Amino acid sequence: MLEGLKGFIDLFADPQLFFATTxxxxxxxxxxxxxxxxxxxxWGLMIFLTVFFAFGLTDSDFxxxxxxxxxxxxxxxxxxxxxxxWFSMRQAVDNDRRAAGGQPPIEKDEEDRVWTWPDLVYTELxxxxxxxxVLIVWSIGLEAPIEQPANNANTPNPSKAPWYFLGxxxxxxxFDPGLAGVVxxxxxxxxxxxxxxxxxxxxxNGYYTFNERRVEITIFLFGFVVLWSSLIVLGTFLRGPNWxxxxxxxxxxxxxxxxxxxxxxxxxxxxxxxGMALPDHWFVREIFGILLTIGYVAVLPVLLARKGLTKYYExxxxxxxxxxxxxxxxxxxxxxxxxxxxxxxxxYVVAIPEFFFNI
Amino acid sequence: MADTKxxxxxxxxxxxxxxxxxxxxxxxxxxRHAAPINDxxxxxxxxxxxxxxxxxxxxxxxxxxxxxxxxxGGISFFLFLVLTFTGLLLMFYYRxxxxxxYSDIVGLREHVPLGIMREMHRWGAHAMVITVWLHMFRVxxxxxxxxxxxxxxxxxxxxxxxxxxxxxxxxxxxxxQLAIWAxxxxxxxxxxxxxxxxxxxGASLMAxxxxxxxxxxxxxxxxxxxxxxxxxxxxxxxxxxxxVALPLVIGFLMAIHFWRVRKDxxxxxxx
Ligand code: HEM
Numbered sequence: 004m005l006e007g008l009k010g011f012i013d014l015f016a017d018p019q020l021f022f023a024t025t026x027x028x029x030x031x032x033x034x035x036x037x038x039x040x041x042x043x044x045x046w047g048l049m050i051f052l053t054v055f056f057a058f059g060l061t062d063s064d065f066x067x068x069x070x071x072x073x074x075x076x077x078x079x080x081x082x083x084x085x086x087x088x089w090f091s092m093r094q095a096v097d098n099d100r101r102a103a104g105g106q107p108p109i110e111k112d113e114e115d116r117v118w119t120w121p122d123l124v125y126t127e128l129x130x131x132x133x134x135x136x137v138l139i140v141w142s143i144g145l146e147a148p149i150e151q152p153a154n155n156a157n158t159p160n161p162s163k164a165p166w167y168f169l170g171x172x173x174x175x176x177x178f179d180p181g182l183a184g185v186v187x188x189x190x191x192x193x194x195x196x197x198x199x200x201x202x203x204x205x206x207x208n209g210y211y212t213f214n215e216r217r218v219e220i221t222i223f224l225f226g227f228v229v230l231w232s233s234l235i236v237l238g239t240f241l242r243g244p245n246w247x248x249x250x251x252x253x254x255x256x257x258x259x260x261x262x263x264x265x266x267x268x269x270x271x272x273x274x275x276x277x278g279m280a281l282p283d284h285w286f287v288r289e290i291f292g293i294l295l296t297i298g299y300v301a302v303l304p305v306l307l308a309r310k311g312l313t314k315y316y317e318x319x320x321x322x323x324x325x326x327x328x329x330x331x332x333x334x335x336x337x338x339x340x341x342x343x344x345x346x347x348x349x350x351y352v353v354a355i356p357e358f359f360f361n362i
Numbered sequence: 363m364a365d366t367k368x369x370x371x372x373x374x375x376x377x378x379x380x381x382x383x384x385x386x387x388x389x390x391x392x393x394r395h396a397a398p399i400n401d402x403x404x405x406x407x408x409x410x411x412x413x414x415x416x417x418x419x420x421x422x423x424x425x426x427x428x429x430x431x432x433x434x435g436g437i438s439f440f441l442f443l444v445l446t447f448t449g450l451l452l453m454f455y456y457r458x459x460x461x462x463x464y465s466d467i468v469g470l471r472e473h474v475p476l477g478i479m480r481e482m483h484r485w486g487a488h489a490m491v492i493t494v495w496l497h498m499f500r501v502x503x504x505x506x507x508x509x510x511x512x513x514x515x516x517x518x519x520x521x522x523x524x525x526x527x528x529x530x531x532x533x534x535x536x537x538x539q540l541a542i543w544a545x546x547x548x549x550x551x552x553x554x555x556x557x558x559x560x561x562x563x564g565a566s567l568m569a570x571x572x573x574x575x576x577x578x579x580x581x582x583x584x585x586x587x588x589x590x591x592x593x594x595x596x597x598x599x600x601x602x603x604x605x606v607a608l609p610l611v612i613g614f615l616m617a618i619h620f621w622r623v624r625k626d627x628x629x630x631x632x633x
Binding site: 073076079080083084087091094095107108109110111113114115116117118119120121122123124126127130131134135138139141142143145146147148149150151152153154155157158159162163164165166167168171172179180181183184185186192195196198199200202204205206207208209210211212216220223227358359360 | 398401404407408414417418419420421422423424425426427428429430432433436437440441444464467468471478480481482484485486488489491492495496498499500502503504505506507508509511512515516519522523526529530533536537538539540541542543544546547548550551552553554555556559561562563564565566591592593630631632633
């Protein structure tokens with residue numbers, strides 16, 4: 004019975020199902036936000052997580068991975084993230100309800116000024132004391148890790164980046180290091196910095212709301228919670244030796260084999276589609292992938308401006324529109340690549356090892 | 363007519379002692395005005411105290427609510443201060459060389475009774491990464507990046523990157539297996555930087571005639587590590603970045619960040 008449950012959870016933690024589950028969760032949170040933001044759900048989620056991890060601690064494999072000192076903060080991150088997602092949605096829903104009833108947001112009712120001393124200064128003092136206490140207790144309770152002395156000749160398996168970069172390391176499964184480690188992270192930074200300049204919606208400034216900023220909030224939650232944070236959780240807890248996938252209750256077996264049968268697009272087209280050998284010249288060989296990529300980043304935004312996103316094109320104007328859509332498509336390139344990998348074992352859309360250029 | 367004398371009841375000893383202390387020249391030279399128990403002094407305390415002067419005198423009620431700010435910006439700042447302090451103490455014990463780095467960290471555990479400075483520094487750093495993310499999350503959810511606060515959001519994004527870099531550079535310093543391999547995995551990506559990494563797309567185009575400009579010993583990764591692998595050069599580079607350069611830059615940006623919070627009209631709220 005217990006083993007069955009563990010097996011079931013292991014099954015669910017598989018990257019495809021794990022990712023699908025987080026996406027479905029986001030859709031439900033946004034769609035059913037009235038229900039999601041209830042007190043009952045808040046407590047329910049916290050209790051569920053607590054029970055889940057407490058139960059997990061009783062399993063030797065699960066225990067090993069979540070009590071690894073550097074992984075402990077991520078357990079904390081899971082709780083905090085779930086809590087604050089719930090909490091911010093709750094306040095947004097509250098304010099939206101007020102708006103429906105013709106009332107201003109709650110923050111408007113609290114417009115009056117209060118004295119910094121004592122109102123703010125004391126809050127700050129108390130938070131500092133609480134933080135200090137938490138940090139000291141944490142530090143006494145959990146020793147900082149120190150492993151064997153550094154040895155360049157002895158590569159641990161798995162070798163993991165620090166936890167906050169594990170989302171990027173997870174992208175290495177789908178993209179080359181140039182994209183996963185340099186280009187896409189740079190785009191994340193650029194994208195974050197661009198937010199205030201491309202978001203022309205004047206509403207929802209200075210108070211919680213969902214109805215007045217549906218698209219913005221949904222995209223942000225998708226990027227921050229589903230892509231960034233849940234991939235960190237995946238990379239930390241569910242990736243073992245050789246970056247193979249392991250369920251939380253699974254033993255990290257170094258010899259676990261995963262068949263690598265990924266195929267490039269060029270091979271799909273030339274060899275399997277046309278039944279001929281791959282052309283010699285890289286340009287001819289990759290022409291379909293190149294066209295597809297150009298179509299995705301350059302033609303698709305134009306088409307979308309004509310049909311589908313015309314409303315945004317008109318609202319934002321050409322510059323903002325194109326910046327927004329191209330950034331958004333870059334963000335979507337990760338899930339797109341994941342899906343094509345899972346569905347067709349697609350390795351690279353464009354594969355030009357001659358120039359270290361693979362997409 | 364008989365003189366009636368009113369006798370003031372004597373104040374309790376503690377009160378008298380307090381009154382006496384607060385009237386000494388020493389006290390009045392430090393605190394320029396009485397305790398902030400009335401409105402006038404509540405203004406004065408904010409204006410005259412260097413630690414408090416970054417606050418406004420008064421602010422909107424929603425702005426002091428934990429419900430609104432989650433206090434995450436404040437906690438990030440506090441953690442930064444804790445990290446600066448504990449980091450300074452660690453610097454007394456730690457030497458960034460291949461010979462000593464590891465043993466200094468081990469020594470810290472073995473020779474310092476009840477020492478938790480390393481723990482406070484490490485867990486504080488993890489916590490700061492998380493609180494900075496959550497701060498960004500709340501700033502987004504309250505739409506506080508919208509005009510006039512666009513620029514401050516950008517300062518924030520840079521500080522977010524710096525926070526991650528601080529954490530990343532610090533990760534190497536214990537010089538154990540965990541450290542060098544995490545940094546190796548992380549910095550290997552730089553090898554594939556377009557044009558500037560020797561295994562990056564376009565690197566082969568960076569050539570003068572048939573002289574390759576970008577190769578393993580002068581590419582982006584080399585600049586980061588001061589070598590072709592994570593070795594002595596990387597340790598020194600990361601140490602200097604971690605203890606001097608990055609904290610200075612982020613501290614400077616924090617000053618601008620807080621200044622701008624004030625100048626952009628204080629904590630955001632509905633118009
Ligand atoms: C090193 C880390 C950071 C520190 C110490 C810090 C500190 C603070 C503090 C103390 C405040 C006052 C209000 C509050 O506590 O919420 C604040 C406000 C603000 N922060 Fe940060 N912050 C940091 C990073 C960031 C990041 C990563 C962003 C965004 C990407 C950001 C954007 C903002 C904005 C826009 C405000 C104004 C919010 C408002 O008026 O409601 N900050 N910051």
